[in-house]
Amino acid sequence: MNGKDHRAPDELRRTLGLNDAVMVGLGSMIGAGIFTALAPAARAAGSGLLLGVAIAAVVAFCNATSSARLAARYPSSGGTYVYGRERLGEFWGYLAGWCFVVGKTASCAAMALTVGVYLWPEHAHAVAVAAVVAVTAVNYRGVQKSALVTRVIVAIVLAVLVSVLVAAFTSANADTARLEFASDITVFGVMQAAGLLFFAFAGYARIATLGEEVRDPVRTIRRAIPLALGIALLVYAAVVIAALLVLGPEGLSQASAPLTEVVRAADAAWLRPVVRFGAVVAALGSLLALILGVSRTVLAMARDRHLPHALAAVHPRFTVPHRAEVTVGAVVAVVAATADVRAVIGFSSFGVLLYYAVANVSAWTLTASEGRPVRAIPVAGLLGCLVLAFTLPLPSVLTGATVVALGAAIYSARKRISRSSAAPR
Template identity: 60%
Template sequence: MTQPLARRLGLFDAVVIGVGSMVGAGVFASFAPASAVAGTGLLIGLAVAAVVAFCNATSSAQLAAQYPTSGGTYVYGRERLGEWPGFLAGWTFVIGKTASSAAMALVFAAYVAPAGYTELVAVLAITALTTVNYFGITRTATLTKILIAAVLTVLVVGVVLGVTGSSGPVDSELGSFIENGWYGILQSAGLLFFAFAGYARIATLGEEVTRPERTIPRAIVSALGIALVVYAVVALTLLSVLGPELLASSSAPLVDLVVTSGNSWASPVMRVGAGLAALGALLALIAGIGRTSLAMARQHDLPSYLAAVHPRYSVPHRAEITLAVIVCVLVLVVDLRDAIGFSSFGVLLYYLVANLSAFTQDAEHRRYPRALQVLGSIGCVVLIATLPASSIAVGTVVVALGVVYRVLRVRQLFT
């Protein structure tokens, strides 16, 4: 029997990890591609993504209270639906979030690295944050608190400068909310869902929070609500100051926000903030993927080598080191916008399993009505179907590779 993880995280720690996971990815990576497909309609897409995320969050909270162990929906799927649905959830989470880790490392490097050194700085960031995780989850929570405080401060500065420094909202350029059609709006919701996926990290830490049956549900809903408020304020400001066309073509929306509003002096501040946000997201991603990999390895759905827990620091050190090596390789080939679509594909499948699992829970463990799980399941399927074709194609191939691996493992061709 493998060594259990230590319960060291309280409610505030869990909320901070969730907010840090979401805000970094959403504010600095999702709005531009969402604007490209939906224009001003991304605001409707944001609302749709938030509704689906809320349904998924309540399912995750309900399940985490009954199964307070590492692994998130991988564990819930196995317990409620069977081994194959559990494997699908775990595999899609690991591959989607591994791609997200590479993307966040590249976002960090793109903002802070000198020209020509992007990949090197990205690798150094991955190495440094993996080291932080290696020495214990309490250090992860402490660093995340520092990062998210800095990021929220930078966002407040950017929004205030954008609103007060501009000539006013560019209403004539905003256009109709449905100008790009409902398909574009739903596609933007699928891309923006990438920004809400951070609350999953709280569920994957189920073996490390105190009083998990109470802490996890409260932390998930609280973190989601905080992130939604931040996204709505920033999205409205970006659209008002930049307009949908400039936002769609921007690789650094928050930098363009202060420049367009006549506050170019704040550009370095926005770049530092973006770098810190990416670091916060990457830090939480490494922690979450490592623990899901640990849970899968315990059940032999990943190599058993990854099931080790460090005897002193109580972390899945082999899983995290392996992840770091893979992500370092990915930063050489990953594209940020493609990574967002691919990650959304994997995470939406992950939450489809979560909703179906929560639907099967009995009255004793039920905290939310089944209607939310039905709505969440439908929402996941619709958003998957409207993602970019390339994301669906690549995601389908990678999922198929995972299925082939498990078939061979079940047949004991290898372990």
């Protein structure tokens, strides 16, 4: 090989091992739901919040299993955009990519705004834009540096969450009666809460979208996705139980900053600055990994000219899709400067749930020799995604459906123009 790099000009370098891949997934999940989605989920489910967590986890497990098998089969950047294209056809791949890019762009904005709200509430939008610029600069320097930063962030956030758990579980104000189910539970409310909480579990997709940068992808991806999901589920379940013990469903539903309210109610108010710091770090970690994943899907779609082909360029020194990253960062900065953090959660969940619906159908088409999961898993994942998507708050469903329809219309128009150009004159 003579030490030369024989990659194609737009091909990425495989540098991530199992630990790095798990940390990228955890960086996307740990923090997103804990600091932003708990209160609206509690408002929807009431005392059925734990049921909502369980349902979201089951759907996430099905999606993760389908994604892991597909990512091992197609270890290239793009995630379900690639899987849908290869297994179902060009349109379904495009639609999955469209749902992912718009949904996760909203997620990026939510995480940036979370940084602003916790760090400097009076200037939340300006801080959010600054956070996007800083994270984009880190990603521009290379995925190995991003993975290293993510590892540090995850360690800090887990330490903060452990301190919250200790304060809540040892508090004299903790009451197990607050965990009991009450008459306020409805099936629709629990499902809506699960859909909102799915926002917190979807980070394992970052591992799949980084498939082209993972060493030994068949082995690494199939292990990293369930590992990251399992760790996140344990953390989420513990934090939700702790929050319910000291606040109860009603108190949790009214909290603008749930975990700071948890430590206050647990008579550990001295931890509030620590929790605020943890929220900022967690949101930055999620933002870091989210922009990383969205830019890789943009790269894949640009390669196929569903997006401007110039975005498919890979930096010769840093070996990252630098134009895609800068473009994604710019769009996220604009959204973060104008949007409200709660308004984008439902919209993001709608787009990402449809994205995983395509992933589950794609996994169902795998043969046994291609590593097909048990048939029941993609079927349950598909049904779960559709049910959760359409039980989200009505504004989220209407806005999400409109944006998805717009994406389909753009695809159709582009195809008509392409056929017209190719027709003999």
